[in-house]
Amino acid sequence: SANSRLSILTRHLTSASATSSSKAGSHGQNLGWIKMSPEVSGALKCGSPIVALESTIISHGMPYPQNFETAKELEVIVKENGAVPATIAILDGVPCIGLTTEELETLARLGSKARKTASRDIAIVMAGRENGATTVSATMYLASKVGIPVFVTGGIGGVHRHGENTMDISSDLTELGNTPVAVISAGIKSILDIPRTLEYLETQRVTVAAYKTDEFPAFFTQTSGCKAPARVESPEHCARVIDATIRLERKSGILIAVPIPREHAASGSLIELAIQQALQEAREKKIIGNAETPFLLARVNELTGGASLASNIALVKNNASVGAKIAVSLAQLQK
Ligand code: PSU
Numbered sequence: 353s354a355n356s357r358l359s360i361l362t363r364h365l366t367s368a369s370a371t372s373s374s375k376a377g378s379h380g381q382n383l384g385w386i387k388m389s390p391e392v393s394g395a396l397k398c399g400s401p402i403v404a405l406e407s408t409i410i411s412h413g414m415p416y417p418q419n420f421e422t423a424k425e426l427e428v429i430v431k432e433n434g435a436v437p438a439t440i441a442i443l444d445g446v447p448c449i450g451l452t453t454e455e456l457e458t459l460a461r462l463g464s465k466a467r468k469t470a471s472r473d474i475a476i477v478m479a480g481r482e483n484g485a486t487t488v489s490a491t492m493y494l495a496s497k498v499g500i501p502v503f504v505t506g507g508i509g510g511v512h513r514h515g516e517n518t519m520d521i522s523s524d525l526t527e528l529g530n531t532p533v534a535v536i537s538a539g540i541k542s543i544l545d546i547p548r549t550l551e552y553l554e555t556q557r558v559t560v561a562a563y564k565t566d567e568f569p570a571f572f573t574q575t576s577g578c579k580a581p582a583r584v585e586s587p588e589h590c591a592r593v594i595d596a597t598i599r600l601e602r603k604s605g606i607l608i609a610v611p612i613p614r615e616h617a618a619s620g621s622l623i624e625l626a627i628q629q630a631l632q633e634a635r636e637k638k639i640i641g642n643a644e645t646p647f648l649l650a651r652v653n654e655l656t657g658g659a660s661l662a663s664n665i666a667l668v669k670n671n672a673s674v675g676a677k678i679a680v681s682l683a684q685l686q687k
């Protein structure tokens with residue numbers, strides 16, 4: 353049955369740690385090194401829909417207090433659509449799946465004092481008993497370890513402009529190549545090289561589809577000038593793609609790109625101008641590596657007088673609603 357397929361997948365996902373931790377277990381049981389909220393653990397046990405949420409978007413992607421408000425609202429939207437939210441972060445060195453409101457606030461207040469944690473950084477943050485805000489790559493990794501197949505974010509990282517020289521290519525893309533989780537996002541920002549990012553995703557064997565459109569969206573705007581490799585029409589359609597991926601025992605992930613709602617895309621060209629200026633400043637200030645994205649996000653927000661933040665919040669909320677519906681459809685398919 354679909355359920356046994358899912359438990360095979362989960363066993364596969366948890367087998368590596370099962371050998372190293374006596375507490376490690378199968379579906380819905382806490383791994384020794386992970387702390388799971390009772391809601392998430394309960395939902396895993398009975399196969400109820402769950403949506404993973406990342407935390408870099410809280411700490412590094414938005415200023416306080418909008419980040420705290422948004423983090424809470426995302427969880428409400430996921431619940432209203434029938435799924436259990438599982439915000440993922442590392443607190444005092446412990447990877448946590450599902451945070452309390454207090455923990456969300458701690459992270460929101462820490463801001464960039466929390467370490468931006470990509471998958472390669474998880475061990476460093478655990479060993480140093482630090483607070484880590486997980487990026488798409490780290491959140492995918494942790495979600496897959498406990499068997500959560502659906503993950504909602506705003507935008508993923510990509511191939512940076514001039515990446516062919518700097519080799520600055522987000523590990524989000526390689527994690528998508530190696531981790532069977534479906535990421536629901538609004539595409540990628542035009543601060544990145546969108547055509548090269550799509551090429552790289554193909555090389556990484558990532559299943560990419562745009563939601564109800566032929567074009568791959570560019571985060572603040574609905575269009576990027578790049579055709580998406582595939583199109584999906586509904587949450588049910590997305591769920592069937594995820595279900596097929598599980599049956600196929602694919603080791604790579606899925607990227608579902610949901611365009612920003614039309615009413616929030618209006619300021620897109622204004623934001624695009626600000627992006628160009630921020631990119632110029634980043635080059636002048638020699639801001640590189642993983643400091644680049646947070647710098648650009650903050651600067652674009654200043655330059656647009658907050659318009660980019662409002663758009664950002666609107667699109668993540670939309671993604672949360674679509675993602676929760678996908679998780680609900682998937683749980684139904686797997687009954
Ligand atoms: N893109 C956005 N907003 C974000 C990020 C990317 O539009 O908040 C964050 C995500 O957490 C993503 C990370 O996983 O930045 C990618 O960072 P880097 O480019 O350093 O890999």
Ligand code: MN
Pocket residue numbers: 520521522523641642
């Ligand atoms: Mn990078």
